[in-house]
Amino acid sequence: MNGTAAQEAILCGVMDRWKSAVDAHEPEQIASCFAEDAIFQGLHPYSVGRRGVAEYYDSQPLGLTADYQVLETRQLAEGVLLGYLGVDFSFTDRPTIRVTLSVVLRRVADQWYIAHYQVSKLG
Numbered sequence: 001m002n003g004t005a006a007q008e009a010i011l012c013g014v015m016d017r018w019k020s021a022v023d024a025h026e027p028e029q030i031a032s033c034f035a036e037d038a039i040f041q042g043l044h045p046y047s048v049g050r051r052g053v054a055e056y057y058d059s060q061p062l063g064l065t066a067d068y069q070v071l072e073t074r075q076l077a078e079g080v081l082l083g084y085l086g087v088d089f090s091f092t093d094r095p096t097i098r099v100t101l102s103v104v105l106r107r108v109a110d111q112w113y114i115a116h117y118q119v120s121k122l123g
Helices: 005-023 027-031 050-058
Strands: 034-041 065-077 080-090 097-108 111-120
Touching: 005 027, 005 065, 005 080, 005 097, 005 111, 027 050, 034 050, 065 097, 080 111
Parallel strands: 034 111
Antiparallel strands: 065 080, 080 097, 097 111
């Protein structure tokens, strides 16, 4: 893994909040992890802003959970961090979906938010 322990700690702090809200099916809490103007690309058409994030996760089935592993981190600029993760989305009634996830985090004041979220389903 490339990146620093500090970069990974920042990324995990944000992604742990995201995961906790996904696992609890709390769309508004999930959206609060994102910047106001975040670009969001799940496995459906993209959206911009927290409302689209909340709507996307509200449409997901109850029982959806997410487990992630940090693969890479990079500091792109002061207050901007790239994360590349492997994520398993598990369901109660169908097979797990394994994806890769790229996020760009942006620091606003003392808080980090997801500014860009891009899921890829490989093979």
